[in-house]
Amino acid sequence: MTDIFGFPLPVVLGQLMLGLVNGSFYALLSLGLAVIFGLLGVVNFAHGAFYMLGAYAAWLGMSYFEINYWVALVMSPLVVGALGVLVERSALRHLYQIDPLYGLLLTFGLALIAEGLLREMFGSSGQSYPVPELLRGATNLGFMIIPIYRLWVIVASVLVCFTTWFVLERTSLGATLRAATENPKIVQSFGINVPVIVTLTYGAGVGLAALAGVLSAPVIQITPLMGSSLVTVVFAVVVIGGMGSILGAIVSGLMLGVIEGFTKVIYPEASNIVVFVIMAIVLFFRPAGLFGKE
Amino acid sequence: MKMKRFSLTAVSLAMMAALASVAVAPEAHAADNEVVIGDIDDLSGPYSDVIGKGGIEALNMAIADFGGKVLGKKITVLTADHQSKPDIGSAKFREWADQNGLNMLLGGSNTGVSIAMSKVAAQKKVPFIAIGAAGASLTNADCTPYTVHYAYDTNALANGTATVMTQNGGKTWYFLTADYAFGTQLQDAATKVVLANGGKSLGAVRVPLAASDFSSFLLQAQGSKAQVLGLANAGADTINSIKAAQEFGLNNTMQLASLLAFISDIHSLGLKAAQGLYLTTSWYWDADEKTRAFGKRFFEKMKKEPTDVQAAYYSATLTYLNAVKAAGTTDPDKVMAELKKAKINDMYTQGGYIREDGLMVHPMYVMQVKAPADSKYPWDYFKLVKKMSGEEAYGPLSASTCPLLKK
Numbered sequence: 001m002t003d004i005f006g007f008p009l010p011v012v013l014g015q016l017m018l019g020l021v022n023g024s025f026y027a028l029l030s031l032g033l034a035v036i037f038g039l040l041g042v043v044n045f046a047h048g049a050f051y052m053l054g055a056y057a058a059w060l061g062m063s064y065f066e067i068n069y070w071v072a073l074v075m076s077p078l079v080v081g082a083l084g085v086l087v088e089r090s091a092l093r094h095l096y097q098i099d100p101l102y103g104l105l106l107t108f109g110l111a112l113i114a115e116g117l118l119r120e121m122f123g124s125s126g127q128s129y130p131v132p133e134l135l136r137g138a139t140n141l142g143f144m145i146i147p148i149y150r151l152w153v154i155v156a157s158v159l160v161c162f163t164t165w166f167v168l169e170r171t172s173l174g175a176t177l178r179a180a181t182e183n184p185k186i187v188q189s190f191g192i193n194v195p196v197i198v199t200l201t202y203g204a205g206v207g208l209a210a211l212a213g214v215l216s217a218p219v220i221q222i223t224p225l226m227g228s229s230l231v232t233v234v235f236a237v238v239v240i241g242g243m244g245s246i247l248g249a250i251v252s253g254l255m256l257g258v259i260e261g262f263t264k265v266i267y268p269e270a271s272n273i274v275v276f277v278i279m280a281i282v283l284f285f286r287p288a289g290l291f292g293k294e
Numbered sequence: 295m296k297m298k299r300f301s302l303t304a305v306s307l308a309m310m311a312a313l314a315s316v317a318v319a320p321e322a323h324a325a326d327n328e329v330v331i332g333d334i335d336d337l338s339g340p341y342s343d344v345i346g347k348g349g350i351e352a353l354n355m356a357i358a359d360f361g362g363k364v365l366g367k368k369i370t371v372l373t374a375d376h377q378s379k380p381d382i383g384s385a386k387f388r389e390w391a392d393q394n395g396l397n398m399l400l401g402g403s404n405t406g407v408s409i410a411m412s413k414v415a416a417q418k419k420v421p422f423i424a425i426g427a428a429g430a431s432l433t434n435a436d437c438t439p440y441t442v443h444y445a446y447d448t449n450a451l452a453n454g455t456a457t458v459m460t461q462n463g464g465k466t467w468y469f470l471t472a473d474y475a476f477g478t479q480l481q482d483a484a485t486k487v488v489l490a491n492g493g494k495s496l497g498a499v500r501v502p503l504a505a506s507d508f509s510s511f512l513l514q515a516q517g518s519k520a521q522v523l524g525l526a527n528a529g530a531d532t533i534n535s536i537k538a539a540q541e542f543g544l545n546n547t548m549q550l551a552s553l554l555a556f557i558s559d560i561h562s563l564g565l566k567a568a569q570g571l572y573l574t575t576s577w578y579w580d581a582d583e584k585t586r587a588f589g590k591r592f593f594e595k596m597k598k599e600p601t602d603v604q605a606a607y608y609s610a611t612l613t614y615l616n617a618v619k620a621a622g623t624t625d626p627d628k629v630m631a632e633l634k635k636a637k638i639n640d641m642y643t644q645g646g647y648i649r650e651d652g653l654m655v656h657p658m659y660v661m662q663v664k665a666p667a668d669s670k671y672p673w674d675y676f677k678l679v680k681k682m683s684g685e686e687a688y689g690p691l692s693a694s695t696c697p698l699l700k701k
Contacts, residue, residue: 011517018510116338125343125562126530128537138543144513147541219541220506221533221562225340229504264510269473271510272502 023257048227054213084206242292335402
């Protein structure tokens with residue numbers, strides 16, 4: 001059998017596949033962060049909490065209103081996105097004129113409050129969410145047996161990432177958005193309501209986090225802390241990709257998922273820090289990140 | 295308008311300040327007319343359902359059942375969240391010992407934190423009862439004259455589950471191990487048991503604490519072709535590894551052995567995912583009349599059945615208060631002497647006793663999680679596989695490496 005660096009080919013391909021699954025989550029989450037930072041200049045520390053709320057919204061919908069997975073996939077990002085809109089309108093918007101640090105602290109505080117509230121209501125050991133009927137079972141890829149749901153995660157995330165990138169970079173709506181952040185006064189003078197655009201952008205970024213939450217609900221235990229352990233990694237992904245770079249967030253998300261996957265085989269103990277080691281190296285050679293502009 | 299630029303250091307300082315403020319810090323003052331019991335546990339993190347608020351409830355139930363007073367003095371309770379950080383736990387312990395007249399400390403989940411706090415116990419001469427931390431080193435290499443290890447340790451947990459499974463034909467093992475003191479001690483203990491029963495360990499993968507995805511590690515375990523997958527982890531890590539094992543169909547080719555699982559884990563996993571799992575526990579609410587009565591009282595307050603360690607909180611508090619009463623003083627050395635003389639017979643255990651090295655020896659139970667069809671009422675989760683005597687579970691005193699023992 002062919003070996004790659006002393007590992008049999010099926011093992012390498014298997015880990016590559018799993019790395020892509022995890023990378024898909026990273027990509028989705030860092031995409032939302034990058035959109036919010038790129039267009040609003042806000043370092044959204046509550047991103048992990050919104051991801052967690054997305055998963056909880058799906059679970060609550062299922063447990064109390066019998067809302068199925070597919071409906072939750074649409075509804076949960078809308079509900080949590082609306083919550084994001086509320087946060088932006090009531091609090092965040094008052095901080096745009098001052099140091100970005102205040103936005104960071106506000107969102108960090110909000111994340112702590114959200115985690116605390118959910119722990120108080122549902123405890124810390126968490127809730128289980130079943131895999132939807134249609135995506136149950138596993139399929140044999142030749143080199144590994146992979147649950148169908150995990151394949152779906154890759155497909156869904158690539159679709160969403162591409163759509164977001166396309167809307168922002170290739171449509172007139174995207175052009176307006178980008179112009180509004182470059183020079184709000186001029187865009188406003190064209191009769192475009194810039195504050196509404198900013199609000200909706202934050203809501204959309206938060207909605208992306210919630211979508212990632214719903215996607216992950218069937219594969220990991222839904223706990224109040226599920227976001228906080230992920231959000232630091234995702235921040236590193238965004239920094240590596242280049243703060244605010246949409247393409248950078250997507251590509252580095254997938255790439256780091258794969259690198260982390262291989263670390264889990266070669267030296268598992270380091271798998272939770274490898275992303276940060278890469279971040280340090282990237283910052284040393286390219287302070288603006290791989291895809292960032294100086 | 296631009297405000298002053300803050301450096302990255304300022305950001306991290308601000309975050310640390312925000313985190314620190316999460317800790318619960320009740321006000322209390324040292325006084326001669328009170329007996330102060332402290333509880334330092336994970337109150338907000340991944341293990342906070344294991345003891346957490348339920349532990350405080352059990353502690354208060356025990357004090358109320360004792361009459362709220364001992365030696366005519368009021369009993370005061372202090373609680374704090376160690377956030378799974380050894381430095382926070384030991385600093386809080388030191389503060390209470392210095393400023394609040396702390397008489398006894400109950401230490402909850404996390405072996406690393408408990409090892410750090412046992413050093414403070416020795417320094418400040420305050421009896422410290424560790425419950426929830428599993429590391430057997432607490433009464434071996436890290437033992438102190440003031441440490442008592444209640445409920446279970448890694449030896450007893452491994453002896454239970456690993457013995458039963460190896461004797462039932464699970465001869466080859468592969469371990470999924472949490473990469474810190476607790477996980478490695480648990481894996482070592484289980485490996486010894488597997489070898490002693492004619493089995494063999496085919497390897498292990500050390501997983502960083504709170505990994506977000508276990509599928510990669512499980513694939514490695516599957517590649518080992520071992521018969522048994524030993525989970526040397528706890529809390530959310532155990533839950534997520536069991537879930538992923540099911541998702542990847544690992545439970546069709548390997549038997550799952552959880553070396554430390556709680557009824558709260560099983561409840562949140564659901565029987566469908568957890569069925570068939572073997573685990574070792576020190577107590578089960580549905581064992582006899584006394585345990586059911588305690589479970590009922592606890593349930594009325596907390597809306598869930600207690601974990602074995604929450605029950606141990608109740609038992610340990612009563613055991614300590616009885617020792618104070620018998621000693622007629624809260625003097626730490628006299629109370630420790632009484633504790634080591636005590637026979638512990640309550641709703642938690644029968645014939646329990648605290649050994650010279652501080653280990654509380656008592657019967658342990660190997661359980662198997664029921665299939666959904668066999669569960670007749672809420673929280674009917676475990677089927678008894680084997681009851682082990684205290685000596686069988688914890689091993690002989692002669693095997694203890696506690697330096698305090700005169701050998």
